[in-house]
Amino acid sequence: MTLAELALTGDLVRPARLTVPDLLRWPQHRADVSFECATSGVQHHRFAGPRLYDVLADAGPGFDPARRKDRLRFLIAVNGTDGHHALLSWAEIDPDFADAPVLLAVAIDGTPLDETGPQLVLPQDRCGARHISGITAIRVDGGYRFRPAGPLGARQVPAA
Numbered sequence: 001m002t003l004a005e006l007a008l009t010g011d012l013v014r015p016a017r018l019t020v021p022d023l024l025r026w027p028q029h030r031a032d033v034s035f036e037c038a039t040s041g042v043q044h045h046r047f048a049g050p051r052l053y054d055v056l057a058d059a060g061p062g063f064d065p066a067r068r069k070d071r072l073r074f075l076i077a078v079n080g081t082d083g084h085h086a087l088l089s090w091a092e093i094d095p096d097f098a099d100a101p102v103l104l105a106v107a108i109d110g111t112p113l114d115e116t117g118p119q120l121v122l123p124q125d126r127c128g129a130r131h132i133s134g135i136t137a138i139r140v141d142g143g144y145r146f147r148p149a150g151p152l153g154a155r156q157v158p159a160a
């Protein structure tokens, strides 16, 4: 059996490569989730795994923990084996902000995901699209900077 590996990269003090068995080191949670797929209708699944927040917090995201505002520019990009990817904001999963109980599932409907790789579970999402399966990489990115628009309606033309 080949174990899938998940890379935690980006603005982290402790980047890591984790297998699904490694993800059993964090407290395990369950979630019974229904979501709607645009093509296949409503799906129900039972997931189990650690919270995404717990795993990423242990990897040491590069913000100042004492300054809550510092976290607000952090994004989390989650990528699947097939290239399907989605963004979350750090504040979405942070207990001081939206505290969404997002999981990195290690099992779906009782079947371990050791070979497939973990699956993102967002009980708050009505739609299935962010429930990314076969996660290969999660990148934490604190580099977002707001770029003010130019004068309303004017196109930004780079200087020659």
Ligand SMILES: Nc1nc2c(c(=O)[nH]1)N[C@H]1C(S)=C(S)[C@@H](COP(=O)(O)O)O[C@H]1N2
Binding pocket: 036, 037, 038, 040, 043, 045, 080, 081, 082, 083, 084, 127, 128, 129, 130, 131, 132, 133, 134
């Ligand atoms: N890796 C990966 N995960 C994915 C997708 C995908 O294309 N690739 N599609 C998403 C969409 S649109 C939905 S609705 C659900 C489908 O879940 P299901 O296989 O249980 O129907 O998976 C999500 N996860």
Ligand SMILES: [Mo]
Binding pocket: 036, 037, 038, 039, 040, 128, 129
């Ligand atoms: Mo979907």
